Amino acid sequence: MKLLRRTILALATTSLAAPLALAQSAPKLKVGLMLPYTGTYAALGNAIENGFRLYVAEQGGKLGGREIEYFKVDDESAPPKATDNVNKLIKRDQVDVLIGTVHSGVAMAMAKAAKDSGTILIVPNAGAGAITGTMCAPNIFRSSFTMWQSAYAMGDVAAKKGHKTAVTITWKYAAGEESVNGFKEAFEKGGGKVVKQLTLPFPNEEFQALLTEIAASKPDAVYTFFAGAGAVKFVKDYAASGLKKSIPLYGAGFLTDGTLEAQGAAADGLTTTLHYADNLETKRDKEFRLSYAKSYKLQPDVYAVQGYDAAQMLGIGLNAVKGDVSKKTEFAAALEKARIDSPRGAFTISKSHNPVQDIYLRQVTGKENTFAGIATKALADPGRGCKM
Numbered sequence: 001m002k003l004l005r006r007t008i009l010a011l012a013t014t015s016l017a018a019p020l021a022l023a024q025s026a027p028k029l030k031v032g033l034m035l036p037y038t039g040t041y042a043a044l045g046n047a048i049e050n051g052f053r054l055y056v057a058e059q060g061g062k063l064g065g066r067e068i069e070y071f072k073v074d075d076e077s078a079p080p081k082a083t084d085n086v087n088k089l090i091k092r093d094q095v096d097v098l099i100g101t102v103h104s105g106v107a108m109a110m111a112k113a114a115k116d117s118g119t120i121l122i123v124p125n126a127g128a129g130a131i132t133g134t135m136c137a138p139n140i141f142r143s144s145f146t147m148w149q150s151a152y153a154m155g156d157v158a159a160k161k162g163h164k165t166a167v168t169i170t171w172k173y174a175a176g177e178e179s180v181n182g183f184k185e186a187f188e189k190g191g192g193k194v195v196k197q198l199t200l201p202f203p204n205e206e207f208q209a210l211l212t213e214i215a216a217s218k219p220d221a222v223y224t225f226f227a228g229a230g231a232v233k234f235v236k237d238y239a240a241s242g243l244k245k246s247i248p249l250y251g252a253g254f255l256t257d258g259t260l261e262a263q264g265a266a267a268d269g270l271t272t273t274l275h276y277a278d279n280l281e282t283k284r285d286k287e288f289r290l291s292y293a294k295s296y297k298l299q300p301d302v303y304a305v306q307g308y309d310a311a312q313m314l315g316i317g318l319n320a321v322k323g324d325v326s327k328k329t330e331f332a333a334a335l336e337k338a339r340i341d342s343p344r345g346a347f348t349i350s351k352s353h354n355p356v357q358d359i360y361l362r363q364v365t366g367k368e369n370t371f372a373g374i375a376t377k378a379l380a381d382p383g384r385g386c387k388m
Contacts, residue, residue: 026323028069031314032089034100034110037074040203040229041102043258044303045074048124050296051307052099055315058291063311064318071095075106077203082109090117096325097122099310102227102303104128104147104175111135120317120325124310125303128174132354134385138332141353143310145275146381147175147225150252151182153359153375154223154273158183158250159190163220166192169210169234170225172199179225179252187223195219205233211241222247227254232262239266253362253369258301260367270364276302276344277360277371288343300343309342313349316340352383 033052035045049072056068071093073085082105089095090113098114098121101107107126114121115137123131123140127147131140158166166187170176176199184194196217198210214222222243226234231254238244244266253274256267278299288308292300300308313335320334321327335349347357359376362369 026066029063029066029097029318029323029325030069030071030093030095032071032073032093032095032098032100034073034075034086034089034098034106036077036102037072039077041077041227044102044125044228047258047301047303048099048102048307048310050292050298051300051304051309052124052311053307054292054295054304055308055311057295059315063315064321064323066318066323075101075103077103077106079103079105079109082106083113086110086113090119095119097314099124099307099314101126103173104131104178105173107131108135108174111137111140114140118328120314120328120331122310122313124306126175127178129178129381129384130174132350132352132381132386133383136352136383136386136388138388139328141313141332141335141349142355143313144306144355145357146354147178147252148182148185148381149357149379150273150275150359151179151223151225152186153361153379154250154252155183155186155188155192156190157271157273157361157375158221158223159187159192161221163187163248164192165195165219166221166223167196167198167214167217167219168194168223169198169207169214171202171204171230173202176202176225180223183223192220203230205230207234207237208241211237211243214247215241215243219247222249224249224251224255226251227257228259231255231259235259235263235270236266253302253360256362256364256369258303260364260369267364268366271372272362272364272369273359273375274302274362274369275347275355275357275359276305277362278368279371280343280345280360281371282343282345284341285343302344305343309340309344312340312342313338350380350383352381352386352388354381354383356380 168180
């Protein structure tokens with residue numbers, strides 16, 4: 001009888017301990033958000049975080065069975081501070097996953113730190129090609145684009161419109177240089193010629209001297225990459241100078257994404273290329289836009305989509321490894337074969353871990369970047385220099 005009682009007690013203790021063990025086996029997943037919360041890109045950083053949190057909320061606050069715990073660092077879009085900032089998350093907070101960032105110079109430092117430490121990194125904006133090119137790694141992914149993608153598509157569009165000469169203008173940093181070079185590659189392949197490539201230091205917004213130089217050059221078209229507050233100022237200055245009436249202005253979509261309210265009438269009619277547009281009219285996008293508007297009392301933009309998809313990609317990887325982020329090979333394999341059901345339209349992930357996606361032609365109508373067609377279908381970045 002005593003033996004029977006002991007057996008029953010042991011079984012009862014084991015059954016009570018099982019749920020406790022299961023609860024203890026899935027600690028919170030530490031997600032480090034390193035984004036710009038101040039400065040010219042602050043609105044972009046906030047939209048990315050909003051999108052990320054929206055997807056997590058839709059999954060009941062968990063991804064891969066693990067509740068999310070957030071750690072935040074304002075990167076200030078300052079490359080000199082980037083290494084110290086990312087190490088706050090990796091070494092001090094010991095995050096499992098890094099999400100960031102907007103500025104390509106900062107993202108390059110994040111990619112190096114992620115590669116050195118083996119920490120999973122999902123880049124929700126910065127388009128520097130090297131991140132999924134020469135710096136590519138099994139634990140580094142992108143939910144956004146490369147600068148080459150939207151720029152190459154616009155170069156092709158401009159050439160097909162019959163423009164023969166163009167001037168490019170951007171900030172002198174990795175993202176801007178890669179964007180104008182992508183435009184040049186396609187534009188000159190299509191028979192055009194880039195006659196000048198103008199730059200100014202980031203985040204300088206003194207455009208007048210360069211606008212005078214554009215007027216003197218008299219190109220058929222101008223291609224530009226600016227974003228945030230710089231994009232607002234450039235579009236207004238371009239219109240105020242009178243150039244908008246005589247020389248068509250084309251740009252990567254960041255020129256008019258998240259900036260139309262501030263640009264006002266100066267942006268009317270501008271043509272851009274990007275992997276998202278305001279009126280795609282798909283069921284998936286309508287649901288996303290409604291959910292975002294309800295949650296934040298704001299209309300979403302491409303940055304919100306990229307944050308949303310960063311969380312979606314993280315969820316796909318975590319589900320494949322049952323929440324165990326140490327299984328990086330299996331995590332990567334799941335994403336490489338996934339079809340991500342994004343508000344932008346479904347996309348896949350290339351071997352270098354960059355989205356393979358449609359690039360849309362958009363035209364500004366009022367306060368919307370109106371869908372005007374597909375500039376290039378399922379465009380894959382060449383991933384130059386990636387050895388993985």
